[in-house]
Amino acid sequence: MDRVYHVGNATITKIPELILDSNSPEYLYPQWDPAFLLEHEHWLVPENMDQTRTHVIQSIHTWLIRTRQHTILIDTATGNDKERVWFPRLNRLNTPYLERLKAAGVTPEMVDYVILTHLHVDHVGWNTRLVDGVWEPTFPNATYVFSKAEQRHYSDPENYPEKNRVKFIIYKDSVLPVIHAGQAEIVLPDGTEFLEGVSLYPVPGHSPGQMAVGLTSNGEEALFGGDVMHHPVQVYRPEWNSVYCEDTEKARASRKWVLDYLADRHALYFSSHFAGTSAGRVTRTGNSFKWKFC
Numbered sequence: 001m002d003r004v005y006h007v008g009n010a011t012i013t014k015i016p017e018l019i020l021d022s023n024s025p026e027y028l029y030p031q032w033d034p035a036f037l038l039e040h041e042h043w044l045v046p047e048n049m050d051q052t053r054t055h056v057i058q059s060i061h062t063w064l065i066r067t068r069q070h071t072i073l074i075d076t077a078t079g080n081d082k083e084r085v086w087f088p089r090l091n092r093l094n095t096p097y098l099e100r101l102k103a104a105g106v107t108p109e110m111v112d113y114v115i116l117t118h119l120h121v122d123h124v125g126w127n128t129r130l131v132d133g134v135w136e137p138t139f140p141n142a143t144y145v146f147s148k149a150e151q152r153h154y155s156d157p158e159n160y161p162e163k164n165r166v167k168f169i170i171y172k173d174s175v176l177p178v179i180h181a182g183q184a185e186i187v188l189p190d191g192t193e194f195l196e197g198v199s200l201y202p203v204p205g206h207s208p209g210q211m212a213v214g215l216t217s218n219g220e221e222a223l224f225g226g227d228v229m230h231h232p233v234q235v236y237r238p239e240w241n242s243v244y245c246e247d248t249e250k251a252r253a254s255r256k257w258v259l260d261y262l263a264d265r266h267a268l269y270f271s272s273h274f275a276g277t278s279a280g281r282v283t284r285t286g287n288s289f290k291w292k293f294c
């Protein structure tokens with residue numbers, strides 16, 4: 001069982017789905033500099049980079065937040081049975097994700113909000129599950145929250161010529177069914193409070209309408225940053241975009257905004273893809289930042 005974090009009166013638990021170890025650092029980060037490895041390998045290997053130092057280690061998971069009022073999931077990982085032939089590691093998964101959620105004390109019926117930072121393949125999959133050949137919402141009592149800019153972009157087949165049509169397939173099997181079920185709340189994130197203690201911030205770039213989720217309780221703070229960063233090396237090299245970032249300049253600006261927020265507000269950071277505990281703190285050292293898992 002993963003550890004339970006406390007932020008004021010809220011508790012936060014990671015619900016793991018997969019570990020990925022197939023990306024080389026040069027692939028994930030086109031600006032990768034081998035000198036970075038020499039300086040940082042004492043903490044990178046073996047949890048964040050494999051023993052051969054040729055592959056980065058990443059996690060796909062969901063964060064479960066329990067406040068006094070709400071049971072919230074941040075993102076829903078890849079999902080089972082999804083046809084993802086272009087990415088064999090994610091194709092037709094069969095993981096015990098819902099059993100892991102149950103082991104944390106939560107059944108699908110108990111979830112009342114699902115907040116999606118963005119609508120990429122590894123963030124929306126458990127929105128739905130296959131029931132008698134039909135994709136149905138996995139969380140029958142939940143409101144699914146995502147941004148208008150994401151919804152507009154990924155619902156428009158015009159944005160997906162042949163080579164990129166897969167993103168429209170993801171939208172069809174994992175997002176459209178919750179809209180058709182009347183369970184979607186499509187929002188314009190502006191930093192104001194969305195639920196008590198929960199605020200949605202625009203952090204576009206990795207995807208057109210990505211949101212970060214801020215949590216405040218009893219004077220303590222946390223931030224869930226979506227894919228603003230894919231690996232802790234970006235705390236030290238915020239100018240490095242991942243190969244998946246769709247608008248490179250906006251992605252850099254959003255990453256800088258998140259790092260400033262974490263350092264200035266002493267907020268706990270809950271990442272989407274860091275390995276290990278996937279959570280930690282950012283501090284400022286001169287003009288740069290430092291990461292520590294906790």
Ligand SMILES: [Zn+2]
Pocket residue numbers: 120122123227272273
């Ligand atoms: Zn992701």
